[in-house]
Amino acid sequence: MINEAATPPGPRRVLIIGSGPTAMGVLHRLFQLSESGAISPDSFKVQLVERESEVGGLARTITDEAGFSWDLGVHVTGLSKYPEFLSGLTTLFLIEPLHVG
Numbered sequence: 001m002i003n004e005a006a007t008p009p010g011p012r013r014v015l016i017i018g019s020g021p022t023a024m025g026v027l028h029r030l031f032q033l034s035e036s037g038a039i040s041p042d043s044f045k046v047q048l049v050e051r052e053s054e055v056g057g058l059a060r061t062i063t064d065e066a067g068f069s070w071d072l073g074v075h076v077t078g079l080s081k082y083p084e085f086l087s088g089l090t091t092l093f094l095i096e097p098l099h100v101g
């Protein structure tokens, strides 16, 4: 629970550590809430910090000196029973989930 009396005035500060898929999900949700009018875009200020020189976390592909590409982690997404997750994928990454069968 937020103690309103102890909350300083002005926009709430949101600090996101890392820029992997989880961070993208948080940003997407904040954008959705803002777009729908549930929260005002002026009511929060987001700062994202990433220790690497590139964004994406484990959802990155790196290319070595020989030109080979290496996927660090997540590159395959299975079917999900969470419509919110699938909707996030399609709108964030402009891809359509693969329907098998």
Ligand SMILES: Cc1cc2nc3c(=O)[nH]c(=O)nc-3n(C[C@H](O)[C@H](O)[C@H](O)COP(=O)(O)OP(=O)(O)OC[C@H]3O[C@@H](n4cnc5c(N)ncnc54)[C@H](O)[C@@H]3O)c2cc1C
Residues within 6 Å of the ligand: 017, 018, 019, 020, 021, 022, 023, 049, 050, 051, 052, 055, 056, 057, 058, 059, 072, 073, 074, 075, 076, 077, 078
């Ligand atoms: C080999 C491998 C294969 C995988 N394959 C799949 C797959 O096919 N499908 C699937 O759904 N999932 C897969 N996963 C799991 C998937 O990669 C993770 O679930 C997903 O990346 C988690 O996202 P995340 O944003 O929480 O963390 P991460 O992707 O790890 O991102 C964390 C980010 O935070 C940054 N960070 C960490 N600490 C700090 C700090 N102190 N300050 C600033 N920045 C910081 C990191 O540099 C990184 O960019 C795989 C994982 C591995 C290891």
